[in-house]
Amino acid sequence: MRVDLDGEVLTADDLSADILEFMRLFTRGNHDWFLDPEEVERVADYFRKHAPTLARAYAEFATKASVVSQAWSVTDRPIVSVSRATIEDDLHDLRQPAVLIVEDAVSDRCFLQGIARVFDGDDIAEAVEEHRLELLHGGGHDRACAQAPATRGRFKRTPRVALFLDSDRLSPGETTKCHKLAGQLEPLGIAVHVLELREAENYVPNEVLRGALRPRDASQLLDQLTQLTPEQRGHFDMKHGFPKLKEGAPRIPPGHQNLYDGVPDRVIDKLRTGFGTRLTELLENEAASGKLATRHFEDLGKKVVEELRAILTMLRKII
Template sequence: MCTDLGTKAIVAEAWAPSTTPAPISISRDNLRDAVEDLGKPAVLVVEDLLNDGAFIYSLAEVFKEARVYEALNKGWAVFRHSGGERLELVAKSERDSFHHVVRIFALLDSDRWSPGQVTKSHKKARQLAADGIEVHVLELREAENYVPNSVLFLCGKHKIINRRVNALKKLTKEQRGYYDMKYGFGRPDEPARIRSEHGTLFSDTPAELIKALRGGFGTKILARFRERSPYLAPTEFERPNLDTADEIREILQKIATII
């Protein structure tokens, strides 16, 4: 128990800076710099411009976060692609372009395979936060794990994908959150493979569900999410084995604070 609490405390410290922006001191000496900073677009640093950009855009639309959605549409906030491994370098480079009012947000996949796992993403987040960058590490494995079931039905051939989505619905919230949404439990024409990093997460899952979840939902999940976002409602993210609405609102609030 103590170990679990300690791990959670470390993770919380690593990536959960306050959503309340720190007071900004404006004086005659820094007024010119502050005005210049506020005249630039806010910067959203993501691992993958196409997918993570679509993810944030879709969340803002579904949750009707008007400030973020308008900023993205009008160029008041812009995305920067980092390629994952270079995210820290790109974010710090962008940070150096601001003189006094730092307006940068970084979003990282956790890359977890099980709840509470501390990964490289959490270490990066701690370092970025120390540099004054607003940052969020996803609680679940990656952005695809936040996409609701109604969108997943569009991610493959009807008969096969229906069976796969119905199997996904039977997983617990934790299992769905750390399942490999893109590739599942290996190729659909081969024996299911559960990664050792999952630990005991799927140890009690019926074999027929594991078998049905081979193959995953492919690499176009977030593209389908972007297409469907005008027709989705926040209630889709409040289902028992998804339940991510509160975290999504937190992400959007963090972005809103830098715009």
């Protein structure tokens, strides 16, 4: 978070212990100090009085913070304004890690770390690794949403909580239970992102899918997958494929409506095998090795890259 310590706080002798705790948070990189250049000298005087052994180092840090502050965009990350009246609650909130509630802490962590590495989100990947962003395992969308109010209750003034869900959509634009659950939580001040496509696995590019199966099997399955439009691919069960065809059962699940009308039977039948359950793990590995770039995601849909960047922006606002 970006933190603004107002002038009243920086002149209060009885708040020196709290101010020094904020300085530890700043110098460790937990949060960023928003400081007006005109306040630098007053800050230096404050530390000469209350922390003489650290005064020089803190004054230099304040100067650097003031320079960086001038380049920030307020819309990218909000600023927490700390006053005498709020300082105790603000410290309570900011000394804790931010929390992202996910359906599965293993697969969703891999997905988020993967896209962070590709889309200039090293700061977010580091926040996860350094436990400044906690991923809370929900165990499915119902349980994830059920945990959200109590998690929100950890924070007194600034709710640093977000929720990340698959949409479970079987057709474009469908309103699912996930959307309805998310809508109930947003009024609590919880940031929510429900994926536009069906699941996180639908955002795994073909470059990664090539390594999901034995080379020949992956190549044959990819040949069929590329016959689908981006909308069809975006709502296909990437992990398990289409259900095995049974006598009297529909060719594809009815929840897809008419999304796959016109797709040849041979393509549908070969796609009854999916790519397995390790796709987000493979995504993270390929991203960490530097093999993935923005262009690998562009073919997944016009707004996919924009959406993935929006997820990272949401996380920056709570970290």
